[in-house]
């Protein structure tokens with residue numbers, strides 16, 4: 001079944017159930033300062049859910065359905081694998097104080113099993129079991145009703161209760177409507193993994209794919225992180241169109257569906273895309289280009305302009321990252337854009353209307369970017385202060401590896417707008433923390449730069465609003481507390497493998513052989529929150545690297561440190577080598593919450609966490 005048919009079937013089904021069909025809202029949220037981009041179908045209905053407006057007056061209905069354009073930046077660095085996308089379409093039905101759990105579950109079941117005829121034996125459901133680590137949510141108890149309604153359709157063993165990390169949704173920004181949720185998962189293989197009985201939806205083995213999230217929206221999260229009851233009980237559902245297409249058509253991943261197959265063919269057919277000779281690497285490059293070009297077309301069609309801040313920076317970042325995947329200059333992005341536009345223009349007429357603007361803007365951006373990429377290394381070297389070059393290892397074709405200071409790297413960045421990745425590709429290596437410290441010092445003046453890192457972490461997304469910077473700084477301090485709490489809980493063998501912070505969340509990778517238990521996660525979270533409550537002062541001292549290591553400061557061994565480093569202390573609790581920046585005291589952090597814990601590769605775990 002093609003995407004067009006799935007969209008039509010979904011809308012028709014909900015129209016027959018007396019829903020008003022609403023067109024997708026723009027990717028730039030209107031009148032909603034809590035989010036940068038539209039990430040869910042519910043966003044355009046927010047004023048109705050909160051009771052600020054009455055949908056009976058505006059639309060004469062309490063039931064809506066839509067296919068919404070969504071763009072999520074939180075996992076942008078993971079795009080390229082088999083299951084992360086930035087841009088996707090979300091099918092959703094919404095009840096504003098009309099029907100609730102029973103009908104929402106019933107509609108979802110009938111649509112999946114009767115309308116699109118998924119095998120009922122492949123479907124599983126999850127519901128909120130009342131377990132929450134966040135005391136502020138403790139009063140929200142187990143959702144026995146959803147369990148009961150699911151029992152009408154599913155055997156008991158295919159209905160599973162999970163805590164708030166899996167079954168409590170939203171809000172997308174800091175504040176807004178949210179609630180427990182019940183999800184439908186599709187069983188791709190029907191075979192348990194080595195965990196046997198424990199292999200349930202949300203298992204990381206790849207057996208299950210979550211297809212539909214039914215949010216039982218009953219609360220509004222306030223700026224004080226309280227959950228207050230909404231005036232009405234609402235339903236907000238969201239189903240990823242690309243994932244649904246994948247299970248309907250029995251494909252292995254979304255890139256094999258018609259959401260991407262033609263786009264990928266047109267990228268592949270451009271000789272300038274080239275081949276690295278490594279099949280897996282080439283497939284990953286294709287997925288990055290396909291996702292990022294699609295995102296580019298949709299963002300620009302919604303009037304996002306290339307720039308160094310906010311939505312414009314996201315557009316610049318994905319477009320440039322897509323360009324980076326072509327091995328030879330002169331890529332034919334227009335041909336790929338034509339495919340994207342002609343495939344999607346019926347569902348999104350703005351693509352055809354803006355076609356020429358989209359292409360001409362991207363053409364200009366491409367030429368600008370080419371200038372940066374084509375900078376000659378010997379020109380760049382001449383720009384460096386004499387003391388900026390630490391060592392140079394020559395190869396017959398010229399210098400192949402040049403170690404420079406972080407300050408010198410920063411100068412190249414601020415003069416030419418070359419990103420860290422480009423500098424690395426050109427053979428420069430440098431201390432990234434030194435670079436970041438420099439960036440921090442020159443933050444205001446360097447706003448015009450193109451790409452940046454921030455805060456001693458691999459955040460490749462800077463050129464941020466001040467608000468975002470504050471969030472990142474808080475998450476950065478929380479990362480230090482997290483590392484120490486992990487050591488306390490799991491033992492001294494814990495070692496940092498990587499870290500990445502976006503305004504929404506921190507991500508921390510570390511070596512550990514097994515999945516963390518619920519109790520271990522709860523303990524880590526409790527420790528971090530206790531330290532936050534104790535309002536510990538954050539301070540730093542500069543010292544020689546040897547001295548810092550001798551003092552017991554934690555270090556990230558993948559990093560090469562300069563002779564002199566900063567050691568940040570959080571009260572007497574944590575001590576870590578880091579370039580900063582950090583908050584002044586831990587009370588500024590708010591409430592720490594682990595969002596997920598999973599494996600990223602053998603022996604490496606990944607925690608994502610946020611601050612409320």
Ligand code: SER
Nearest residue numbers: 040042213236237238
């Ligand atoms: N808002 C929920 C989600 O984004 C359901 O639509 O998953």
